Amino acid sequence: MARTLNEAPVTTANARSKLVTGEYARRLDADAALWYRKGVRGGVWFARWRNHGPGANYKQKPIGPANDLNDKPTDGLFTFLQAEKRARDIIAEARQAITAEADGPAPTVRSAVKSYVAERDDRASRRKGLAVRSDAAQRLGRYVLGHTKRGKRKAIPAAPLADAALHALTETDLKKWRASLPAQLKATTRQRLINDVKAALNSGYEAHRATMPASLPTIIKHGLKAEKIDDDEAVPLARENQILTDAQVSALIGAARAVDAEQGWDDDLFRIILVLAATGARFSQIARMKVGDVQRAHGRLMVPVSRKGKGKSGQIAVQVGRDVLDELQRVVTGRKPDTRLLERWRFEQRPGGIEWHRADRGPWLSSSELVRPWGEIRQRAGLPSAIPYALRHSSIVRGIRANLPIRLVAALHDTSVPMIERHYSKWIVDGLEELAAKAIVPLVPQDSGGKVIILKSGM
DSSP states (O other): OOTTOOBOOOSSHHHHHTOOSEEEEEEEETTEEEEEEEOSSOEEEEEEEEOOSTTOOEEEEEEEEBOOSOSSOBTTBBOHHHHHHHHHHHHHHHHHHHHHTTTSSOOBHHHHHHHHHHHHHHHHHHHHTSOOOOHHHHHHIIIIIOBOOBTTBOOBOOOGGGGSBGGGOOHHHHHHHHHHSOTTSOHHHHHHHHHHHHHHHHHHHHHTGGGSOTTHHHHHHHHTOOOOOOGGGTSSOOOGGGSOOHHHHHHHHHHHHHHHHHHTOTTHHHHHHHHHHHHOOOHHHHTTOBGGGEEGGGTEEEEEOOSOSSSOOOEEEEEOOHHHHHHHHHHHTTSOTTSBSSEEEEEEEOTTOOSEEEEEEEEOOOGGGGHHHHHHHHHHTTOTTOOTTHHHHHHHHHHHHTTOOHHHHHHHTTOOHHHHHHHSHHHHHHHHHHHHHHTOOOOSOOOTTOOOOOOOTTO
8 A cells, every 4th residue: 555545543433423425544554454435324344455466456345334333243234343354354365366376377176176086096097007087086076076968977067166266265165065965965975075075175285385375274174074974874884684604605605606607707706705705804905915915824815904094004914714725726826926816807899899708817996896796696695685795794793703802803804993893782792791601600609518408397
């Protein structure tokens, strides 16, 4: 602002009542001021500041009508203190926008999410050895970025949040987006989506930290605060009918071998079902196992830890039966230790034909590859409601029933003790009752002979 700016007494309603019609200023800093314009029917506040961006001119923005009756907060009317705070916020946002655009267009939620999606897609492609879209790309495309119509896929417009400038993002913007999500969206899916958006915005802040407000991480944190998820939705439920007996697990494995032989899987399908049942591990862990992870001499399989959580690495030693090791011997013999243990055939159509032919072998990529054959396996086994995760549920409960320490059961299955206690408490209680029953000892005292003496009558 010009150094000759004359400040006027506008800080109280009483002082403003003595002013004549016109405009009056109150300096905020060297280049900004809060202005009060008094008219015949009342006064209004507006902010004016010197723009240091292209053009280097003055800019102004209205704030709202002044409360010229008293100095108490009133809906729709601004006291001096309220107007001053709002003016400072307006000017700070404007200056931040200029800083953010100094090296090109200001980053937006859209640009931050797109960068994050590209990173996730690249990571998923490296893991699977071919170009794929990540699950995050599908979620964010549907609920943030939107997508165009393609084939049978309907067009979905981008969320209003996508166009918000990163430097001007507010908690209100984020909460409005959350409120707009479909009510029928599962709690776990909703939380994964929120976590993706949070990671994308934090990544955008890190990439442009020099031009972003220091408060942005706090805004992201509170605007996307984790929702409280019902424990029943945290993981696939350990329902009673998904805890299989040893005979039922054996039936599924036998059915897998039969379906494998009928459909020409060359034992690939049978082996992955066998290892899932023997270890109780997740599909993503089994798919990453290497030939060298079969340690026949020690009677165990080395299962990679899951990628859930940060900074996790290493393997879990899981003891398995000799029968399991014998079945894996054929795929281990003569192969390099660092190659994938479990593979399957890939198929392709030859030029000019419609029939599918075997092309080459490669690792299992996604649990979705089991969907179709699993439907046939469970029908053949007489367990039409069984899900693949039932093999994991059953392995965990088997360990609990064997009275293994809960910490050991959790470690063998790459999960936490609280998770075991929450989702398998029924079987823990049953196991503890059996142990408690064994600790019962006779408490009623007996005579030395241990016999009951019947007294004669009349004594």
